[in-house]
Amino acid sequence: MGERTFGEVMRELRKGKGLSQEELAFRCGLDRTYISLLERGLRVPTIVTLFKVSEALGIRPEEFVARMNVSYQNGESG
């Protein structure tokens, strides 16, 4: 329960700021479709992307990471 991936944290933070994926993408200098991929856990960001997204969301990277449980989607089956 409550596996908090990068994407989950990002989505919550983004919605908390009332931003669309497009808006966030623009602020990060990233592609809109890539933001979507990240939120759905289909891509693993580099730390550069972590820093960019954190800054765009007005949160420190270490705080962002502190909200995560796992670095990657655990394919928990069964």
Place this chain on the structure above:
Amino acid sequence: MGERTFGEVMRELRKGKGLSQEELAFRCGLDRTYISLLERGLRVPTIVTLFKVSEALGIRPEEFVARMNVSYQNGESG
């Protein structure tokens, strides 16, 4: 001055634990030469690598990130 990249932090932490690159590599399940690349700032890790290295060094990922100033080597040329 004092630009603290991922690699710099990793090297300090590693030495602080009295580990060789080989030992750390083994603990991370990564290649020895890849650790070397990271320490010299020639690779930008994904957050999965951040988590692996942090665990191997006995530090929380958020603490690791907190010790960094920058996400990537600034090619500051004089």
Place this chain on the structure above:
DNA sequence: GTGTGACTTCTAGTCCGTT
């Protein structure tokens, strides 16, 4: 014990378009 270049495989990240 570490640095380095060369290399292959894989994936981060983009762009275009559709639903």
Place this chain on the structure above:
DNA sequence: CAACGGACTAGAAGTCACA
């Protein structure tokens, strides 16, 4: 406004031989 697909380019992951 977001999910999703395909095709693509840049660069990370991972390994080796040799200094």
